[in-house]
Amino acid sequence: MRAIVAVFACAISLVVAGCGGGGDSNAPAEKKINILWAKWAPADALQKLSEEYTKKTGIVVTINQKPWADYGAVKGQEFANRSDTYDIIIGDSQWIGQGVVGGHYVELTDLIKQHTDTFADVAPAAKSFYAEYPKGSQRYYAVACESDAMAIAYRKDLFEDPKHQAAFKEFLKKNTQPEFELAVPKTWEQLYWISNYFKNGSGIEGMAGIVMPTVASYDQATMSFQSMLWAFGGDWGDQHKLTATIGSPDATAALAFMKKLIDTSSAQGATMDYGDVLSTYTSGRSAMAMTYFAFFPAFNSPTDNRDYHAKTGYFNVPAGPKGRFTALGGQGMSVNAHISPARQHQAKEYLVWFSGDDIQTEWARLGGFTAHTKILKTDAFLKAAPYNGLFEEAFGMMRDFWNIPEYDQLLTVAQNNISATLQGRQTPEEATKIMQAEHENILKTATK
Amino acid sequence: MITHGADRWTLSDRAVRYWCILPMLLLLIAFNIFPLLTSLYISAHDYRRGIHRGLGDAKFVGMDNYRANLNSPPNQEPWKSFQRTAAMVVVTVSLQTAIGFSVALLLVRKFRGREVITALLLIPMTLSPAVVAAFWKYMFNADIGIINELTGITGAWSGYSPRAFWSVVIVEVWLWTPFMMLLSLAGLNAIPPSLYEAAEVDRASAWFRFRHITLPLAMPMVLLGVVFRVMDTFRLFDTPNVLNGDAMGQDTTLVSVLLYNRAKNDSANMGIGTALAYLLLIVAVALGNIAVHYLAKMREREKTRGAA
Numbered sequence: 054m055r056a057i058v059a060v061f062a063c064a065i066s067l068v069v070a071g072c073g074g075g076g077d078s079n080a081p082a083e084k085k086i087n088i089l090w091a092k093w094a095p096a097d098a099l100q101k102l103s104e105e106y107t108k109k110t111g112i113v114v115t116i117n118q119k120p121w122a123d124y125g126a127v128k129g130q131e132f133a134n135r136s137d138t139y140d141i142i143i144g145d146s147q148w149i150g151q152g153v154v155g156g157h158y159v160e161l162t163d164l165i166k167q168h169t170d171t172f173a174d175v176a177p178a179a180k181s182f183y184a185e186y187p188k189g190s191q192r193y194y195a196v197a198c199e200s201d202a203m204a205i206a207y208r209k210d211l212f213e214d215p216k217h218q219a220a221f222k223e224f225l226k227k228n229t230q231p232e233f234e235l236a237v238p239k240t241w242e243q244l245y246w247i248s249n250y251f252k253n254g255s256g257i258e259g260m261a262g263i264v265m266p267t268v269a270s271y272d273q274a275t276m277s278f279q280s281m282l283w284a285f286g287g288d289w290g291d292q293h294k295l296t297a298t299i300g301s302p303d304a305t306a307a308l309a310f311m312k313k314l315i316d317t318s319s320a321q322g323a324t325m326d327y328g329d330v331l332s333t334y335t336s337g338r339s340a341m342a343m344t345y346f347a348f349f350p351a352f353n354s355p356t357d358n359r360d361y362h363a364k365t366g367y368f369n370v371p372a373g374p375k376g377r378f379t380a381l382g383g384q385g386m387s388v389n390a391h392i393s394p395a396r397q398h399q400a401k402e403y404l405v406w407f408s409g410d411d412i413q414t415e416w417a418r419l420g421g422f423t424a425h426t427k428i429l430k431t432d433a434f435l436k437a438a439p440y441n442g443l444f445e446e447a448f449g450m451m452r453d454f455w456n457i458p459e460y461d462q463l464l465t466v467a468q469n470n471i472s473a474t475l476q477g478r479q480t481p482e483e484a485t486k487i488m489q490a491e492h493e494n495i496l497k498t499a500t501k
Numbered sequence: 502m503i504t505h506g507a508d509r510w511t512l513s514d515r516a517v518r519y520w521c522i523l524p525m526l527l528l529l530i531a532f533n534i535f536p537l538l539t540s541l542y543i544s545a546h547d548y549r550r551g552i553h554r555g556l557g558d559a560k561f562v563g564m565d566n567y568r569a570n571l572n573s574p575p576n577q578e579p580w581k582s583f584q585r586t587a588a589m590v591v592v593t594v595s596l597q598t599a600i601g602f603s604v605a606l607l608l609v610r611k612f613r614g615r616e617v618i619t620a621l622l623l624i625p626m627t628l629s630p631a632v633v634a635a636f637w638k639y640m641f642n643a644d645i646g647i648i649n650e651l652t653g654i655t656g657a658w659s660g661y662s663p664r665a666f667w668s669v670v671i672v673e674v675w676l677w678t679p680f681m682m683l684l685s686l687a688g689l690n691a692i693p694p695s696l697y698e699a700a701e702v703d704r705a706s707a708w709f710r711f712r713h714i715t716l717p718l719a720m721p722m723v724l725l726g727v728v729f730r731v732m733d734t735f736r737l738f739d740t741p742n743v744l745n746g747d748a749m750g751q752d753t754t755l756v757s758v759l760l761y762n763r764a765k766n767d768s769a770n771m772g773i774g775t776a777l778a779y780l781l782l783i784v785a786v787a788l789g790n791i792a793v794h795y796l797a798k799m800r801e802r803e804k805t806r807g808a809a
């Protein structure tokens with residue numbers, strides 16, 4: 054028996070010793086930087102851009118790209134384990150509260166102050182949404198990496214076709230609607246009628262009016278809903294007072310409108326993810342597609358959008374009865390607080406390099422969306438892609454979801470209820486009532 | 502244990518035994534016992550892994566997390582997901598058993614190419630459920646999928662659509678019917694031919710032979726399969742998750758999916774999800790015990806019948 058106990062004790066001590074790991078915190082940093090990001094084209098662009106940094110410094114930069122479905126979960130594991138696997142985390146804008154309050158992100162306020170010239174040109178909206186926590190505190194924990202917003206791609210060839218223009222006017226008359234041209238819509242209501250026409254009046258078999266992310270996983274349905282929510286005068290709540298307002302009549306009207314709009318989408322339209330939106334549009338099965346700018350290079354690519362890349366136009370989301378807003382996307386770059394000071398120093402130097410004007414120009418050339426306003430106005434940027442001109446305008450319209458540490462619980466509630474409403478499982482009134490109650494419940498114990 | 506002989510170190514038999522089990526013991530502690538104890542600790546705490554700076558920050562709440570799960574009204578989670586899981590178990594296992602047993606009845610007869618057909622029918626079972634679900638997801642796509650094309654259905658099979666439940670049933674039946682067929686075949690092949698010969702001499706009808714020879718003698722193996730499938734379907738996660746995600750309130754939010762949903766948010770109290778996992782464990786152990794008891798009883802009955 055004593056022998057069994059001895060073997061057991063020995064096993065436990067070996068396991069404990071094995072778990073105890075951890076390197077010398079004062080050791081000099083290895084010449085490598087590991088970055089965590091999602092798997093998509095901008096991450097490939099950053100990997101390419103970073104080759105320049107390796108040439109200059111000898112430091113090898115690796116962008117570890119995680120599929121979108123796992124991206125948030127990997128962040129969760131890294132945070133929970135206080136892991137030092139990654140030097141830099143390129144995190145969604147909503148993560149910042151959790152990163153700061155949980156002590157996972159290094160404060161970069163002094164770094165930004167020390168390099169005023171480098172960071173002075175960053176758009177205030179980007180500084181605030183990607184880096185500042187709490188809002189208005191002027192304390193920064195990230196630098197803007199991939200700025201992003203929701204906008205819309207549309208089939209120019211269909212919109213400009215005289216046959217459809219005439220048929221559209223007839224369609225409006227038949228539905229006793231005021232007449233307007235089949236062109237880029239100025240309001241959400243106009244967009245609805247255009248979408249309705251392509252779905253029900255254009256005579257094109259299997260054509261959807263519009264597609265957008267609507268599925269209940271991660272943040273997709275919520276990101277699409279937000280542009281309508283704010284345009285109809287609704288809001289999620291007050292982040293400083295930690296109060297919810299999603300049960301308001303304006304928010305309900307916005308959700309009712311979105312449901313009406315999604316009814317003019319395809320059969321799969323109420324449960325689409327980012328990939329479905331791209332494939333539906335590029336296969337010619339939708340007249341419009343609302344998604345993030347970061348996906349627009351695929352619309353403009355002769356490879357990814359072989360038949361329609363030259364026939365595609367772009368516009369920013371239209372206005373609603375109470376304003377014009379777009380859902381912010383994109384990510385900031387933060388330094389992992391759980392790595393050694395030497396590695397933190399090395400990571401900060403990379404951030405400063407990345408934010409330099411020359412590098413940001415190159416970043417924009419490779420397809421990244423910079424937050425540096427000077428670059429956004431250059432001819433090189435504006436002419437690089439047909440949608441680039443819209444991007445600066447979008448900056449003035451950006452708003453974001455909650456970014457307090459409890460954002461994930463608030464997001465889950467929003468996702469489930471918006472998606473269920475779009476599929477007719479509950480009414481918009483029921484959905485906003487449930488969201489209001491559940492958000493209030495979560496906010497009761499939320500961290501300021 | 503280690504004895505120092507005249508010219509070399511030798512290990513006693515007992516020492517060799519202990520050294521041999523040591524690696525397994527290490528793995529057991531690291532991957533089973535340690536997580537089990539940690540999760541038990543978490544289930545009694547309010548622990549928010551995205552906010553708390555380690556388990557030390559977690560607040561002890563006793564049985565509150567268990568109460569939060571158990572005190573919910575029956576029309577809310579987790580009871581709703583238990584109801585969905587029960588429905589999934591009954592529907593899928595019944596279909597798998599009925600189809601599997603029927604196919605086995607056809608395959609038990611000798612005909613040319615029987616082995617090849619049997620091998621082909623087993624293919625679904627050899628594939629990864631997650632990969633299979635990913636393929637079926639494309640087939641169920643309402644815009645481009647072949648299912649709607651063939652059936653003329655125009656609505657979605659995903660999200661909050663009531664058809665989502667049936668999409669999981671179809672995939673599970675496709676995946677696991679071969680398993681039930683295999684066990685049924687084993688049971689049918691084990692029936693002594695002499696019983697059928699005797700029945701034939703007595704001019705027993707086909708139905709009589711099926712009812713009084715085939716069914717009772719093949720049943721132990723079939724029921725063994727049913728027990729495995731019930732327990733496996735009870736903890737079903739990969740198929741509904743790949744086909745339809747992990748959102749709350751969908752008809753595919755089975756209890757394992759709910760468990761993941763409750764534990765996935767970094768700012769949420771992970772203790773509630775962990776407590777649910779322990780409740781699930783208790784139910785699974787209870788179900789397992791009932792099944793083992795039933796099987797043992799059945800074996801005993803078989804023995805008695807054999808002796809008679």
